[in-house]
Amino acid sequence: MGAAEPGAVVVGVDGVGAVLPSQGPAVLARDLPSLVAALSPGTRYVTWSAASVAPLIAAGAVLDRTWDVAEVHRLVHGGWAAGPERAWSAVHGLDASAAPTAPSGDLFDLLADEVPREQLVLDDGYLRADAVTGAWLTTPQRCAAFAEAARQVATAQHEGMTARGPRVLATAHAESAAAVLCVELEQGGLPIDRATARALVADAAGAEPHTLEEELAARVTRDAPVLAALPGTGHVDLRNPAQVKAMLARAGIDVPSTRKWVLEAHVATHPVVPALLEWRKRERIATTYGWRWLREHVGSDDRLRGAWAACDGAAGRMTAQAGLHNLPAELRPAVAADDGHVLVRADLGQVEPRVLAAVSRDEAFAAATREDDLYAPVAARLGVDRPVAKIAVLAAMYGQRSGPAAEALKGLEREYPVAMAHLQRAQDRGRRGEPVRTFGGRLVRTDFGVGGLDDEGRDGLAASRGRFARNAVIQGSAAELFKAWAATVRVAVRPLEGRIVLCLHDELLVHVPQERADEAAAVVDRALTDAARRWLGGEQVRFVSDTSIVRRWSEAK
Template identity: 60%
Template sequence: DALVLAHLPAGAAVDLRNPADVKSMLRRVGVDVPDTRAWRLEAMREVHPAVEALLQWRKAERIATTFGHQWLDEHVHGGRLRGAWSSTDGAAGRMTAQAGLHNLPAELRPVVRADPGWVFVQADLGQIEPRVLAAVSGDRALVQATRADDLYRPVADRLRVERPIAKVAVLAAMYGQTSGTAGQALQGMERAYPVAMQYLRDADRAGREGRELRTFGGRLIPMYDTIAERDDEPDDGAVDDRSVSAALAARGRYARNASVQGAAAELFKAWAATVRARLAATSARIVLCLHDELILHVPETEAEHAAATVTACLDEASGRWFRGTEVRFVTDVQVVRSWADAKG
C-alpha cells in the first residue's frame, strides 16, 4: 500500500480495498470521480501520480490474491505447476486448463522455467482457424491463400484492402460480426471466397434453426435452446420479437464459430498425438497443450531435433486429417528457457 499512500499527506489512513475510502483519497489529491471503477481511472492516469499508483496496486493485489500462498499450496508440487486440465470442453472441443495454465499473468511467467540443462520447445499454430476454414469448406481461392506464411497478405491483395482490414474481414466471417468495418469488408469476402462464406452461412442457418451440427471429424455440436424455446408458457410480452431474433442470431454465430473451432481443435489434438508418438524414444515430453500452443520439456542437446520434429509432425498430422485439401498449416517454433520468453 505504501506506493499509493506516498502520494497522500503524511499520516493519512486509507483502506485501498474500500471504494468509499479510495474515492475520498482521490478527492484529497484533486481527483473528483463519481466512482472508482477501473475503466474510469484508466482515463485519468495522467491527472495525478496517485491514480497510476492505485491502478498498479490493484493489479498487484489481484495477482497476490489469485496466485498467492493458497495457489502455491494447491497447485505447485515438486517444483511443477499442476492445474486441472480438460481435453474436450465446450462446443468447440478445445483443451482448457485452470490454475494459471490458461491465464498466468505475464509477471509470473518468468518463474516457469526449464530444469537446468533443459529447455522448452514452444510451438503455436499460425492463423489456424482461417486455414481450417479453407480445409473444411474446400474454397479453392482460400486454399491458395494458405500457401503464404501470412495468409492475410494474399487475402488483402484479393480484397484490395490493407492487411488489417483483411484480417478483420476473415475473423468477422467466422465470428458472425456484421457491423462497422467488418460489415464493409465482408462484402468483399462474399465475392472473393463464396464457397467458404456459404459454408459459414450453412452453419449459421443450422444454429438459428436449432439443428445439430458435426465437426469435420464427426464430433456432435448440440444446439442449446433459447429462453423463448425453454419457456413452455411464456407471459404475454415477456419475450418480444426483437429478443427472440437476437437470441437466434447469437445461436447462429455460436454454430458458425464452433464448426471451425471444433475442426481446429481436432487438428491440434492429432498434431499433439503425433508429436508424442514421434518423440517417444527421446527424453522430450509434452508439458502443456492448450488451444493452439504446444510446449515440450526437452534436454538442451535434443532441442534442435525436437523442434524439427514438431514442425514435421504438423505436416504429417494435417496431411492425414485434411487429406487431399492441399491446405498449408504453419507453426512458429521457439526454443526458450522460460515460459515468459515463449510468450514474448
C-alpha cells in the same frame, strides 16, 4: 473394430484389474505392475475413460492406441456428461436419465430389489450403479466383466463412426489419444522455477503473509498507488465495481463498466486509470495466483499440477485447472526447464482462418494459406490494408458485422463466397437452436438459453446462438487439428526423452534434454505437417508453426 477385435482394460479398487487382449483369454491381475506387463504394444485398448486408467498410466503403462468410450460419446452426442451409464444407455437405446443411481444409504435403498452380487447388467438392461462408480470393481473377474461391457460399447460406437466416414473415425482416435495425454499432463506437471515464482508473486502481492493482519496490510499497500492518484478520494473498495465507477466519475471519467478494455480507452485521461490497470494485474496475481496458489498447486518437486480435460463440453477445446490455461504473462518467467533441459515452444500461426479455408473447401481462400502470412494475399485481393483484412477475417468468424471492417466483410463475401457461406450456414442453424458439427464430426449444441423471454429477448438469444455456432464450427475444428498434432508430437518426442508439459489452445510446450533440442524442434514441425495431412485428407491448406527453443516460457516471442 477393424480387422481385429480391440483389447480392453479396466482398473478397479486398490489396483486390481483386467486386461482383455485382442485375442486370447483375459488377464486377471491383482496389482498394477501385472496389469502393465499384460498390455501388448501396438494393441488398441478400449477404456471407459482415460481418467479411469490413470493409476495404470502412473505405473508406467504406455497407451498409444486407445478408444476412449467417454470422449467418443462426447463427439457423437455433444456436451460433457459421458459416464459409463450414459454411453451404455446410448448404444442400447435406453433412457440414460432412468439409469440406477448409486446407493445413498437411506431407507429407500432397503426397499430396492437386491441385485445378485456378480451381475453387471441388470434385468432392465442398465449397468449396476456401483459398477459405474467403481465401488463394485473389487475383483479381477468383475473388472473383466466391466472391460467386456466397455468393448461392447466401443464396438457399437465404432460401427456408427465408420458409417460416417474415415475423418470421423480418425477424430475418435485423436480425441482418445488426447485424453491419455491429459492424464500424463496432470501426472507429470509443468516445470516451475520456484525461486522465480516466489519473487514474481512477492513483487505483485507483497511478502508472503503469515497472519490475517499481514494479508490485510498487503491489500492496503496494493491499493495505495490508485488512491494516491486521486487525492481526497477517501476510502474506496477497489474490489467493488460500483465504488470504482464512482471514483472514476470524480475524475471526470464516465464508464459503463470497469472492464480492462473499457479502462484502456481512458489511459491518457487521468493518472488514476493506468494506476488502476496496474492494480488489476497485481490484484489478479495476489488473489488467484498468489501465495496460496503456490502452496496448493506447485508440488515439492517444483511441478505445477492441475486436472486436464480433452474436451470442454462445448466446441471441444482442451481445458485445465489450477491456472494452467490462464497463467498471467507476468508469471511466465517462472515456467522454466530443468537443468540440462530446454522447452521447445510451438504455436500454430493464424490457425483459425487456415482452418476456415480447410473446412469450407474454399479454393481461393486455401490459396492464401500458401503464404506465411495469409492476411497479406487476402488484403491484396480485397484492395485494403493488411490490418483491415485481418480484422475482417476475424470478424467474419466471430459474427461481427459493424465497425471498421464492415466494408471489407462485403469484400470477403464477394471474393471468398464458399468460406463465407459455410459460416453463414452454421449461424443460421445456431439461430434456430439446431446443433452444428465440427469438421471431425463433433456435435455442438446451440439450444442453450432460458424460456419466458419476450420478443426482444428471443431475438437476442437467437443472435447469441448464431454467433456461437458460427465460431464453434471453426474453433472446434481447430481444436481437433491441435489435438491430432499434440497426439502425434507426444509419441514422436518420446525417443528423444521429451514430453509435452503444456497444451494452451494453439500452443505446445515440450520439455526435452538440451542436446536433443534441435532434433525435437524439427520433429514438432514435421508432426504438424503429418497430422494436418491426415486430418485434412490432403495438402490443400498449409498450416504453419512458430517454433523456438527457450529456457523459460517468457523468452518465446
